[in-house]
Amino acid sequence: MGGADISGRQSSAAPFAIELRGISKAFGPVQANKDISIQVAKGSIHGIIGENGAGKSTLMSILYGFYKADAGEIVIDGKVTPIPDSQSAIRAGIGMVFQHFKLVQNFTVLENVILGAEEGGILARSLARARKVLADLAREYELDVDPDALIEDLSVGHQQRVEILKALYRQADILILDEPTGVLTPAEADHLFRILKGLRDQGKTIILITHKLREIMETTDTVSVMRRGTMVATVRTAETSPEELAELMVGRKVLLQVEKAPATPGKTVLEVENLRVRDTQGVERLKGINLTIRAGEILGIAGVAGNGQSELLEVLGGIARGIGTIRLNGRELDLTGRHSDGQSRRADGIAHVPEDRQVLGLIMDFTAWENVAFGYHHAPEYQKSALLMDNDAIRADCEKKMATFDVRPPIPTLAAKNFSGGNQQKIVVAREIERNPDLLLVGQPTRGVDIGAIEFIHKQIVALRDAGKAVLLVSVELDEIMSLADRIAVMFDGRIMGERLPDQTNERELGLLMAGVSGEAA
Amino acid sequence: MGRMPKWADAVLVPLLSLIIAFVISGLVILAIGEDPVEALKIMVTGALGSTYGWGYTLYYATNFIFTGLAVAIAFHAGLFNIGGEGQATLGGLGVAVACLMLPWPHWSLALLASVVLSAAFGAAWAAAPAWLQAKRGSHIVITTIMFNFIAAALLNYLLVNVMRPRGQMDPASARFPAETNLPDLHQMLGWFGIPFAKGTPANVSLFVALIACVAVWAIIWRTRLGYEIRSFGKSEKAAIYAGISPVRITMYAMLISGALSGLMAVNTVQGEANRLLLNSVEGAGFIGIAVALMGRSHPVGVFFAALLFGFLYQGGAELALWTKIPRELITVIQALVILFTGALDDMVRVPLKRLFLASGRGGQ
Numbered sequence: 001m002g003g004a005d006i007s008g009r010q011s012s013a014a015p016f017a018i019e020l021r022g023i024s025k026a027f028g029p030v031q032a033n034k035d036i037s038i039q040v041a042k043g044s045i046h047g048i049i050g051e052n053g054a055g056k057s058t059l060m061s062i063l064y065g066f067y068k069a070d071a072g073e074i075v076i077d078g079k080v081t082p083i084p085d086s087q088s089a090i091r092a093g094i095g096m097v098f099q100h101f102k103l104v105q106n107f108t109v110l111e112n113v114i115l116g117a118e119e120g121g122i123l124a125r126s127l128a129r130a131r132k133v134l135a136d137l138a139r140e141y142e143l144d145v146d147p148d149a150l151i152e153d154l155s156v157g158h159q160q161r162v163e164i165l166k167a168l169y170r171q172a173d174i175l176i177l178d179e180p181t182g183v184l185t186p187a188e189a190d191h192l193f194r195i196l197k198g199l200r201d202q203g204k205t206i207i208l209i210t211h212k213l214r215e216i217m218e219t220t221d222t223v224s225v226m227r228r229g230t231m232v233a234t235v236r237t238a239e240t241s242p243e244e245l246a247e248l249m250v251g252r253k254v255l256l257q258v259e260k261a262p263a264t265p266g267k268t269v270l271e272v273e274n275l276r277v278r279d280t281q282g283v284e285r286l287k288g289i290n291l292t293i294r295a296g297e298i299l300g301i302a303g304v305a306g307n308g309q310s311e312l313l314e315v316l317g318g319i320a321r322g323i324g325t326i327r328l329n330g331r332e333l334d335l336t337g338r339h340s341d342g343q344s345r346r347a348d349g350i351a352h353v354p355e356d357r358q359v360l361g362l363i364m365d366f367t368a369w370e371n372v373a374f375g376y377h378h379a380p381e382y383q384k385s386a387l388l389m390d391n392d393a394i395r396a397d398c399e400k401k402m403a404t405f406d407v408r409p410p411i412p413t414l415a416a417k418n419f420s421g422g423n424q425q426k427i428v429v430a431r432e433i434e435r436n437p438d439l440l441l442v443g444q445p446t447r448g449v450d451i452g453a454i455e456f457i458h459k460q461i462v463a464l465r466d467a468g469k470a471v472l473l474v475s476v477e478l479d480e481i482m483s484l485a486d487r488i489a490v491m492f493d494g495r496i497m498g499e500r501l502p503d504q505t506n507e508r509e510l511g512l513l514m515a516g517v518s519g520e521a522a
Numbered sequence: 523m524g525r526m527p528k529w530a531d532a533v534l535v536p537l538l539s540l541i542i543a544f545v546i547s548g549l550v551i552l553a554i555g556e557d558p559v560e561a562l563k564i565m566v567t568g569a570l571g572s573t574y575g576w577g578y579t580l581y582y583a584t585n586f587i588f589t590g591l592a593v594a595i596a597f598h599a600g601l602f603n604i605g606g607e608g609q610a611t612l613g614g615l616g617v618a619v620a621c622l623m624l625p626w627p628h629w630s631l632a633l634l635a636s637v638v639l640s641a642a643f644g645a646a647w648a649a650a651p652a653w654l655q656a657k658r659g660s661h662i663v664i665t666t667i668m669f670n671f672i673a674a675a676l677l678n679y680l681l682v683n684v685m686r687p688r689g690q691m692d693p694a695s696a697r698f699p700a701e702t703n704l705p706d707l708h709q710m711l712g713w714f715g716i717p718f719a720k721g722t723p724a725n726v727s728l729f730v731a732l733i734a735c736v737a738v739w740a741i742i743w744r745t746r747l748g749y750e751i752r753s754f755g756k757s758e759k760a761a762i763y764a765g766i767s768p769v770r771i772t773m774y775a776m777l778i779s780g781a782l783s784g785l786m787a788v789n790t791v792q793g794e795a796n797r798l799l800l801n802s803v804e805g806a807g808f809i810g811i812a813v814a815l816m817g818r819s820h821p822v823g824v825f826f827a828a829l830l831f832g833f834l835y836q837g838g839a840e841l842a843l844w845t846k847i848p849r850e851l852i853t854v855i856q857a858l859v860i861l862f863t864g865a866l867d868d869m870v871r872v873p874l875k876r877l878f879l880a881s882g883r884g885g886q
Contacts, residue, residue, distance in 0.1 A: 028879045319762055342765025352763070360763040363756045370749070375764035377749050388744050 015078030017042040017205035018063075018094075018174055023072035025058055032058040034229045036072070040174075040222075045196060045206045047216040047237070050226030051249055051450035052421045056209050059226070060176055064096050065089045076174075095167025097177045101159050103151045109162050110134070110147040113169050130169060137168055141198045142191070156304070157188035164195065175199065176207045181215060185304050186478060186511035193219045211451075213242040214479070225249055250452045260462045263486035266295035268330075269470035270316075270439050275324035277311045285311040286322065287494035293439070298461065298471040300485025300502075302478060303514050308494040309474040310355055313443045316472065317352035318345035319360075329438060346375060351432035353425075355443030355474065361428040362416045369398035369412035372431050405430040406456065422453030429457055433464055440464055443474045458484055478507055492516040526878040531871070532823065536816055536863050538870045540830070543862040547855040556847050568840025569833045575840070577707055577722020582806075583832030584724065584789045587731040589810025590828050591738045592782035594819040598742055599775035600755035605651060605666025606783040606807025608673030609644040613784025615677065616643030617791040618685065618798035621698040629726075632702035636792050637730060637785065644784015645777040647673060652776030656769040662776070670807070681800060695798035704793045727789035734782060735821040741778070742821075751775050783807060815864035827863075834859060 016039045025033040032055045040046040050056050061067045063074065065083040073080050076092050083089050089096070103112050110130055119126045131147055138144045145154070145161050154162070160180060167175055177196075181189040196206050196219060208220060216223050217237060224234040225248040233248050247253055270293040277286040286308050293299045301309050314320035318341045326333045328348055334340045345352070354360035362371050373382050373394045381397070384390040398412040405426045407419070416424055425445065432440065442461060446454040461484065465471050475481050481488055482502050490497045490513035497513040548558035569579045589606045596603035603609075616639035626632035651665035681693040690696075704725045711718040742748040754761040754771040762768065790802045809831055816830070817823025838852030862869075 317763065318765060341767065342763055344765070346765065354763055359757070360760050363753055363760050365756050366753070373749070374753065374760070377746055377764070383746070387746070388740075389746050389749060391744070 015042075016040055016075070017044075017077065018207075019075040020059075020063070021073050021075060023059065023062060023069045023074075025062060025067060025069050031229050033062070033069070036226075036231050038224050038231060038234060040205055040207060042205055043200055043203045044221040045200050045208060045219055047208045047210065047220035047223035048226060049210060049213070049216050049223060049245060049249060051211070051452075052448050053228075053450070054226040054249070055229040056226055057178065060096070060178060060207075060209060063089070063176065064094060090170050090172070093171060093173040095164075095170060095172025095175050097160065097163040097167060097175065097180060099179045099182060101163050103159060103162060105152040106150060108148050108150055109145050109154070109165075112151060112162055113147075113166050115166075117170055133169055134165060137165060140202065141168075142195055143168075155188075156183045157185070157191065160184070160188075160192065161195070168199075172204075174205045174207065176209070178209045179211070180208070181210070181212065182476070183305055185514050186507050187515060189215075212479075213245055216245065217242055227251060246451055250450070252452075258458045258462065258483045260484075261466070263297050263465065265297040265486070266468060268292050269295050269328065270472070271325070271327040272316075273325040273327075275312070275315065275322055275326065277308075277315055277320055277322040279311070285494050286315070289324070289494075289496060291489055291496060293470040293472055295438075295470055296465055296468045298465050298473055298484055298486045300481035300488045301472065301474045301491055302481045302488055302510055303476070303491035305476050307491045307514075309491055310443070311494075312491075313352065313355065313441050313472075313474055316345070316350065316439075316441055317354070318342040318350075342375060343378065346435070349438035350441065351435050351437035351439070352441040353428050353432050353443060353445055354441075355447070357424055357428050362424060364417040365415060367413050367415055368402070368407070368419070368427055369395045371416050371427055372398040372401060372412075374431065376431070376435065401427075401430040401434060404434075405460075420450070421448040422450045425449050425457060426453060429460055433460055436467075437469065439470045439472065441472050441474075444476065445473070446475075446477070446480060478510060482507070482510075490514055526871075526875045530874065530878065532818065532820075535867055535871050535874060536823075536827075538874070539862040539867050540859065542870070543855075543858040546862075547858050550851065550854060550858075551847060554847070554851070556845060561841055561845060561847060564841055564844050565833070565837030568844070569837035572719060573707075573717070574719035574722055575836060577719055577724045578836040578839070579724075579829070579832040580707070580728055581723040581725070581789070581794065581832070582835040583828045584728045584731045584793075585786050585806040586809050586813045586828035586831045587735065587825060588782050588786035588789070589806050590813030590817060590824040591734055591810075591821060592779045593810045593814035594817065594821070594824055595738055595742065595751070595782065596775055596779040597814055597819045598748075598755045599751045599771055600758070601655070601772065601775055601779075602663050603648065603666055603776065603779045603783075604663055604808070604811060605648060605669050605780070606786075606810045607803050607805070608666070608670035608807070609647045609780040609783035610786045610790075610803040610807050611670075611673040611677050612647040613640035613644040613787035614791045614798050614802050615680065615787075616640040616784060617787045618695050618698075619643075621702040621792060622696060625699060626701050629702060629704055632792070633704060633726065633730075633788070636702075636788050640784040640787045641781035642784070644787075645781040647784070648776045648780025649773070652773050652780075655776075656772035674801075677798075678800060681798065685798065693800055697797045698792065702792060703796055704788075706793075723794040725789065725793035727793045730785065730788060732825075734785065735825055738778075738782070739821040747774060783810070812860040812864045815860075815867075830859070831856070 019039045021037050023033050023036040036059060048056050058067065062069045065085040065088055068084065074083055081092050083092060104115065110127055113134065114126045114130045134147050143161050143165060145158050145165065151159060180192060184192065200206055210216060220237045222234060223237050225232050225245060227249060272289055272291045275286055275289040276284060279285050289312060291299065303309055311320060315322040321336045321340055323335060326335060333348065334344065358364055363374065377389065382390055382394050395412045402410040407423050407426045445457050445461065449457065461471055473485055485502055487499060488502055489499045490510055492514060493516060497518060500510065551558040551561050569575045589610065592606050593603055617636040620636035620639040621632055647669060651662050651669055654660040654665050655662040681695065685695040686693060687696045704727065706722060707724045708718045708720045710726060742752065750766045750771055753764060754766055754768060758768055786806060791798055795802060813824055813827040813831055817827040834856050838855065841847050841852060842849040
């Protein structure tokens with residue numbers, strides 16, 4: 001039961017800004033939300049935390065009118081308010097900031113703000129009004145954005161502010177933010193939280209959905225924990241700890257810190273010299289990368305998404321072409337010719353856990369066993385004859401890997417799309433690590449992965465390092481880089497801004513490097 | 523379970539779509555003042571009521587198996603090969619070359635030669651659009667359909683100017699030597715003492731088609747190439763990650779597809795006409811698309827869908843013969859079947875899925 005008897009910062013007599021009573025929602029046999037009840041006090045920041053697939057997004061979609069609940073009711077300001085569509089949600093004063101922004105790239109800020117809220121056919125009047133409102137909001141809440149700037153020219157952090165402005169312009173009193181910091185630098189995230197606190201102090205109610213415990217601890221007043229569709233607890237943030245929340249989320253004790261011995265780097269495995277990559281539009285995405293990784297070492301690449309990390313992984317993994325020099329164990333790799341594809345890289349001893357497992361790493365419609373052979377389908381142990389594959393052997397191998405990596409459910413014939421994010425990732429990691437590569441490329445290993453699986457995947461990566469292999473880790477999660485990497489290189493705009501040792505740096509310094517402030521200035 | 527079981531997706535959906543198509547066809551027949559029940563009776567007895575009818579139904583079905591498989595294997599690679607017409611036209615050229623090239627002592631050798639050449643010619647005709655798609659990004663739908671016209675024009679030219687025997691008026695090749703004539707079902711079943719009507723066009727090519735079904739199944743689900751084709755068809759990005767070359771897979775899938783289309787000519791040109799005629803493909807290349815859609819790109823599904831379309835072809839011909847229902851209406855019926863089983867099958871699938879979901883929940 002969602003035992004939610006905490007009234008936040010206000011006396012229990014006042015009506016809650018928003019109250020959910022017994023919300024249930026099933027998708028076929030899957031019960032995404034089971035009898036969820038929460039009460040969020042007016043003028044408070046309420047966090048909702050839970051693993052992937054715990055039902056957070058479903059709950060918020062119900063609140064915003066995307067889904068209709070099978071049972072239960074939504075109460076806003078003490079009144080039962082049915083929300084059949086997003087228009088009703090807006091009318092009820094609910095504003096939503098999605099993880100992926102819904103902005104028109106080649107419109108100005110002002111045009112985006114009034115989009116869908118224009119008053120009449122003449123735009124000039126609404127634009128003038130919006131300009132004034134925006135100026136007021138900027139003053140009040142530190143929400144400065146140039147109203148005439150085009151969205152495509154704005155940084156991600158500013159784009160997010162436009163999303164918040166859009167909601168406020170529609171007079172939202174309740175603001176829901178879904179994983180808002182995924183794309184932000186630490187400094188931008190701090191700024192966002194300052195804005196949110198300002199909004200709260202002005203009486204707005206904020207619901208923050210995240211999987212980052214630190215954000216919950218720093219910003220929220222109360223927090224609800226979801227696990228497998230149910231609300232397992234609602235607690236005052238001041239009275240809980242990250243460890244307790246993690247345990248509530250997973251249902252067992254979790255190790256938040258990666259346990260690893262100091263690295264004992266050996267000979268150089270990977271040398272990258274002056275690596276340059278252009279994308280299909282001819283834009284240079286890597287502008288001369290130099291780095292080395294030694295055996296038994298994890299090099300972490302920190303940076304805000306989109307600063308060339310993906311391209312680096314793609315060139316090393318044989319997906320994209322580039323110019324420059326890459327040497328693996330002293331041997332130069334082909335960067336443009338016949339031997340620059342994924343098959344050659346695998347043969348050279350490079351394994352790749354790609355950033356986006358659903359787009360690159362797995363064929364979602366394929367079964368688990370078909371995916372276990374993916375990329376290694378030429379491996380001799382998977383062949384029956386010159387022409388035929390040995391499907392039985394692959395299935396047997398899949399069963400073995402599923403057992404070692406605790407993939408659930410351990411059914412090789414189940415399609416990849418039917419596994420949870422964490423289990424999908426375990427399939428990919430199992431496939432790549434079990435090849436015992438000299439160099440493992442890992443992109444966002446724990447994105448969309450539940451805490452229990454994160455712990456496991458981190459252990460596997462460290463184990464590979466301890467076996468004397470080189471690991472290149474790319475992650476936008478600074479916490480992950482800080483705790484996993486033996487050395488940290490920060491990327492910004494296709495360049496490496498600097499290298500740091502994790503125990504001799506801090507988030508602030510890395511954050512400055514991530515924002516493009518050069519090493520000397522930081 | 524609550525999820526739609528596989529058999530329902532494979533059998534129930536096409537069956538319901540088919541019933542809807544037939545019901546609407548019946549209404550159309552009713553609207554022009556004919557008796558739909560009588561019409562259905564004529565179609566069924568005409569196509570399936572005698573071994574004579576079966577002889578025609580299976581002949582047509584053989585064509586559709588080849589073209590259906592051709593479209594199906596391209597579908598698995600995410601490619602839409604609508605150039606079956608052109609590839610089969612060129613296949614016919616291959617058959618003619620095979621049959622006229624050498625004096626074959628026995629039909630079996632001639633069959634072997636025409637199988638090889640028709641497949642090679644069909645594949646060659648698919649190679650150009652495939653290469654353009656793989657290397658230049660020219661959309662294969664556009665190029666294959668253009669190649670249909672080029673093939674028709676090419677055949678026209680060759681028949682009129684090159685292959686037509688001196689003194690012959692119609693644009694057709696010389697008649698193939700009698701040794702190359704393929705045994706029909708009457709002869710073949712006669713070897714085993716099974717009676718089958720004389721004079722029907724169904725011939726040994728039917729068994730080539732069945733072998734092709736098995737071969738395509740094996741290629742798609744048992745070989746490394748098939749694995750790569752399916753990977754590429756599901757996600758090009760993931761395929762590149764896995765080191766699968768898009769150029770290579772596009773080429774291979776289209777070559778196999780073109781070869782299968784080309785093989786169709788063995789049935790029509792060598793099995794039936796015994797000479798190369800203009801337009802011996804008769805739209806079978808396009809029917810192949812419907813067959814592959816309805817057969818869910820699976821060789822077993824393709825086989826049954828081809829049989830259905832064979833039935834529609836033969837039953838339709840009978841209908842035109844015995845009733846006042848105009849020939850055009852047959853095309854309407856065929857179109858309705860294509861519409862409902864091919865293009866609109868989600869119309870049946872989605873409600874059916876809901877039904878299964880609801881029953882699943884009720885049963886829990």
